[in-house]
Amino acid sequence: MSSMDNVIKCMAQQLRDGDIAYTGLASVPAVLAIALARHWGRDVTFINVAEIYEPKDMIIKVSSGDPTSFIGGKGIVTSLDAFDLARRGLLDVMFFSAAQVDRRGNMNLSVIGSYEKPRVRLPGGAAAAYLYRRARRVIMWLKEHSRRTLVEHVDFVTAPGPTKYGPHLTVCTPKALFEFDQEVGELVLTGLFPGVTVDDIINNMAFKPRIKEPLRILETVTAEELRLLNRWDPDGVRYS
Amino acid sequence: MVKSKLMSISEALDLINDGDEIAIGGMSFHRNPMAMALAIARSNRRDLALIDREPGLAFDLLTISGRVRRIRAAMVTFEHFGIAPGFRRMVENGEVEFIEDVCEGVMAGLRAGAYGVPFMPSAIALDSDLVQLNVKRGIWKVIRNPFNEEEEFVAVKAIRPDVAIIHAHKADEKGDVELQGPKYEDLLKVQAAKRVIVTVEEVVPEDYFRNNPDKLTIPGFLVTAVVHAPRGAWPTSMYGYYEADYKVIRKYFDAVKSGSNIEEVLRVFSNV
Numbered sequence: 239m240s241s242m243d244n245v246i247k248c249m250a251q252q253l254r255d256g257d258i259a260y261t262g263l264a265s266v267p268a269v270l271a272i273a274l275a276r277h278w279g280r281d282v283t284f285i286n287v288a289e290i291y292e293p294k295d296m297i298i299k300v301s302s303g304d305p306t307s308f309i310g311g312k313g314i315v316t317s318l319d320a321f322d323l324a325r326r327g328l329l330d331v332m333f334f335s336a337a338q339v340d341r342r343g344n345m346n347l348s349v350i351g352s353y354e355k356p357r358v359r360l361p362g363g364a365a366a367a368y369l370y371r372r373a374r375r376v377i378m379w380l381k382e383h384s385r386r387t388l389v390e391h392v393d394f395v396t397a398p399g400p401t402k403y404g405p406h407l408t409v410c411t412p413k414a415l416f417e418f419d420q421e422v423g424e425l426v427l428t429g430l431f432p433g434v435t436v437d438d439i440i441n442n443m444a445f446k447p448r449i450k451e452p453l454r455i456l457e458t459v460t461a462e463e464l465r466l467l468n469r470w471d472p473d474g475v476r477y478s
Numbered sequence: 479m480v481k482s483k484l485m486s487i488s489e490a491l492d493l494i495n496d497g498d499e500i501a502i503g504g505m506s507f508h509r510n511p512m513a514m515a516l517a518i519a520r521s522n523r524r525d526l527a528l529i530d531r532e533p534g535l536a537f538d539l540l541t542i543s544g545r546v547r548r549i550r551a552a553m554v555t556f557e558h559f560g561i562a563p564g565f566r567r568m569v570e571n572g573e574v575e576f577i578e579d580v581c582e583g584v585m586a587g588l589r590a591g592a593y594g595v596p597f598m599p600s601a602i603a604l605d606s607d608l609v610q611l612n613v614k615r616g617i618w619k620v621i622r623n624p625f626n627e628e629e630e631f632v633a634v635k636a637i638r639p640d641v642a643i644i645h646a647h648k649a650d651e652k653g654d655v656e657l658q659g660p661k662y663e664d665l666l667k668v669q670a671a672k673r674v675i676v677t678v679e680e681v682v683p684e685d686y687f688r689n690n691p692d693k694l695t696i697p698g699f700l701v702t703a704v705v706h707a708p709r710g711a712w713p714t715s716m717y718g719y720y721e722a723d724y725k726v727i728r729k730y731f732d733a734v735k736s737g738s739n740i741e742e743v744l745r746v747f748s749n750v
Contacts, residue, residue: 263506263532264557287505287532289660299724301557303506303532305660306721316661318585325601347553348578353611359569359576361561364532364553367606368582398605478558 241412242267242477243459243467244431245379248410249333250274251457252377258283259331260320260373262364265302266475267379268333273470274463282331291315298471300478321365324372332373334366335380338392341445343399343407343418343425345370345378346392353394363396370397375406383411388443399423414439415456416447429454482651483704487517490675490703494518494641499527501588501637501667502537503644504714506557507722508660510536511645513677513710516747519543519740529639531584531663535714535727538564541574543740550577552584556731563734577615578608583634587617588663590636591670599623602632642671645711646695647718649678650686653701656693659717668700677707679719713747 249271253259259282261268272284273296284292287303294310301307323329336345337360347366351357370376380387388411400407400418407418407425415429427447430439432455440446459467467476491514494500504510515536518526527548530537537554540546542564554565568574579587586598597619602609604620609632612618616635623629644664648656655676657664668674676696681704687694709716713723713730730746 263553264555266558288508289662299722300559300727301507301534301722303508303557304715304722305508305717306715314660317581318663318666321581321585348607353607355572356570359561359566361555361565362551362553362578363580363606363608364555365581367580367603367608368601371603372601395605395607398603475558 255281257330332369348394366397378409380411383413385444390445483653484651496524498640501639501642502530506534510714511643513707538562548575552581586634587637588666592666597633639671642667653698655696657695673702677705677710
């Protein structure tokens, strides 16, 4: 078991009965979160960038856009159609990760350093500057809970954080769960994993978040859930 | 007598001019027009521009080929391998100009091109830092909703590529095409582009479509050239035909990341 398995469980727990959820490229943890939630019996409709509609099973590959990764699908639903659904306000859940996220929920997938002369040219935000606002709920995951990922101000606002009108944003990290408070316009610490202290969380991020007491203790993966994650993802792509 | 659109890959290459903007079909490691991309990489074309929403291998290869001056995309990723290696190297070194777009922007621009209208409204967030950059570049504009003066949105200028290059399953010599499985934005690219090159796994007789009319995805009048290129998406996947060859893609990733030049990188594709 690794902390990434717990992050995936945290993401899965954000899904609800009746959700229509979409996953994009480089999003193996999101695909596994949907698989896990469906295994628990949650009624989640799954559409994805591979365009394979409602697969019954999966075998994870390096690409979360790989159509052969999704088994027993009912047909093709294109990303064009999925994004139109979101623009009409009907996509319940979109998943994102980011190189940086800040107090205001702004996210950066563009550059580290200056835009013109970047220290690192990141892949780009894909649908973020649009779906990050248009999905009803955004579930974000961070592989790393650190001062370089949780920053006071992102180097570049690829996608601006939520407004008071939405969406509902949650962030799962290897240590904690944050939820965006629409009233104060900030990410608020709402949960932590067993064995993690509040100091440990705050000392490893570059802004001091508000805390919503009492903090929820997040569930870690069970042996049965780990066995399932390993069956879907035998090569451990989720750890890369 | 109707002229056949069937031609060799080098004849199809003659349809591409220096400075052309090319829309690349497929996505990530799936149904990339690799046969045509390799031919362009080995050609003497210059100053090409590339456009796609979420490109992968073919786009990255062309980006380091020396044939390309400008690229436009919403995300260039090698997914769980890492950041697309050629894209990262060329953009960080300032050797190609990168126009960073958004999925919504590429889709809206291609739709405007395909629909024959000058622009398309979009739902791009107005307070993304990308807005001022792309307004300055002249490809986006913030305008008011003519039916509701209080609402502003980003309008995306129509994208009309000079050429679209798509790899598909089957075509007859008139250019009628069957494209199975995921479509991505390939149909919009075909409609928006001025010239369309379709490489196919199989060339079929016209009767194939007459006997199976529901197999037709793209009518021949939208297609300029058909090239017979079996395994023409390899090492990317071809839905229903073959899977992505991640070992070869990994080799490409490692070669480019370690700084290999284009001749060395092209060898990754030649010794199989």
